Amino acid sequence: MRLKEGAVEFFIPELPDLISKDMEVFYNPFMAINRDFTVLILKAYSKLKAKKLFIADPMSASGVRVLRLLEETDAVEKAFLNDIKKEAIELAQKNLEGHQNVEYFNKDANVFLLENKGFDYIDIDPYGSPVPFLESAIKSLKTGGLIGITATDTASLSGSYPFKAFRRYGSKPLDSEFYHESALRILIKSVIEASFRLDSVLKPVFGFSYRHFLRAFFIKLKGVSKAVDISTKIGYIGYCHSCKFRANYTCILDLPKFCPLCGDFFDYGGPLYIGPIYDNELLNIMKDEDFTYFHKDTIKVFNSILKESSIKSPWFYKANIFGKGIMPKLKDILKDLKATPTHFSPEGFKTDVPFTYVKEYFEKWA
Ligand SMILES: C[S@@+](CC[C@H](N)C(=O)[O-])C[C@H]1O[C@@H](n2cnc3c(N)ncnc32)[C@H](O)[C@@H]1O
Ligand SMILES: [Zn+2]
Structure with missing residues (x-):
């Protein structure tokens, strides 16, 4: 069947009522917002860098994301698409017919990323957690490059399955009214930690939560001197379920056992990223881009982010x-x-x- 998203038309085999991994080639219409933001940030990032980009989509499915990047932006020098599923990459080839600056691969994403290094942009969009793909993506990303990471295991990150969150992300989620933000901040922390382990530094530049997914973008900094600065922004949020007092702590030893305000049990979440999520330079370019083909929720989320990015507190x-x-x-x-x-x-x-x-x-x- 033929579908429209943003400014493009493309084919997928079927669109069942229940979107699932069992689809012959995966496509989720609710992820149009996720792809809108990829288009928006790539336009801005390519302007910021004053160059066209070598981009990789290691889990491309139908290829709709790259198709949109090719047709809605001038940001792409060359695109590399990969999917472990043969049917997906064959369909992507059909959907991108006519575009010359594209190469296709049918490998495991980690193998593809390690065999083809030096990308300016990498998009990690797996089923569930991105953690199994972080190391190869970080190694494959050029210094100064941008990476967009999606997580759909939001139930674990938000606290419904705390042990799963601890196993995957090494953090304790926080059960609070701002669990969506803590979930995003745990994801950001685990990406930063993965970069530290590889002697590189990924700095968050944009992020959001929408429906069932989280999305965060990072730039790979030159040199590791900024690691110290960023590591001071990894910490804990203490939270009182009785009086709702909350505070940041950079060291777990500083977390009080009892609420400093009412004396009740003091819960906590973390480690998580407690620093700024948004890069003002990128935001300023993004806000002047053309929003014509974007979903109304993309515009709503972005306008809200423009305002909330001025607030330092890592909660709401x-x-x-x-x-x-x-x-x-x-x-x-x-x-x-x-x-x-x-x-x-x-x-x-x-x-x-x-x-x-x-x-x-x-x-x-x-
Ligand atoms: C959530 S979908 C990607 C959707 C796509 N990025 C989009 O915007 O429409 C995940 C895709 O990853 C592929 N996949 C799953 N495991 C993989 C692996 N280990 N290596 C490469 N591709 C994988 C699946 O076949 C599926 O097409
Ligand atoms: Zn209290």
């Missing part, structure tokens, strides 16, 4: 955690608490004003 709040009374409207909260909306949740807001100020504000209403 929801008014209803402070009580069941009638709470002020979000637009008043934003004004009164110097807050911004957050793409992580429609009722959420981010602010850097002290926790006690936020709590007292809501106690008047609770």
Whole structure:
């Protein structure tokens, strides 16, 4: 069947009601937002670098992502597509017919990445966790290159399967109203850690959570001197389930056992990345790009990110955690608490004003 996404048309064998790995060639229409952001950031990154890019899509499925990059941007010098499934790569070849600057491979993604090094952009979009592909992707990425990483095992990262999260990502998820953000920050931490192990440094430059997936982009820095700076941004978030107090700690030994505010049990999540997720230079270029072919949710998420990127705190709040009374409207909260909306949740807001100020504000209403 023929489908449309962004500015392109392409073929897939079938689109069942239930999207699953069992499809002959995988295609998920909800991931259009994921691909929109790939288009958007590649346009901006290619402008920032003032060059066209050698890009790799090691799990390309139908090839729709590269097709969009080729047709919606001027960013691509040459594209390398790979999928372990023969049917997928054959379909990608058909979908990209007419494009000369493309090479196709039918290998395991790790083998493909290690045999073809030196990419300016790599897209990691597996079923579930990206962890098994991180090392080869980091090795295969050029210094200064950009990498986009998707995780769809959000249930583990968000805390539904804490042991699975610990096994895969080496972190304890945090059960809180801002679990989506902690999940993204655990993913970011594990990518940074993987880069440290390989004596390189991946710096986060963009990220978001949407429906069932998380997405984060990183630039591979030159030299390892920045590793120290980034390692100081890996830490823990302490959280009180009673009074909702939360705070950052860079060393686990500093985490109090009891809430510094109310004395109740003090829970924690981490290690996770507690530094800035967004690169302002890239954001500034991205905001001036053409959004015509993007899904309305892509535009909504991006506009929210433009605002929330100014906030340093690695969490957000929801008014209803402070009580069941009638709470002020979000637009008043934003004004009164110097807050911004957050793409992580429609009722959420981010602010850097002290926790006690936020709590007292809501106690008047609770
Ligand atoms: C989530 S889909 C990718 C979707 C695609 N990137 C898109 O935007 O439409 C995952 C793909 O990875 C492929 N795959 C799974 N394991 C792989 C491996 N070890 N090496 C290479 N490809 C793999 C699957 O055949 C499937 O096509
Ligand atoms: Zn407390």
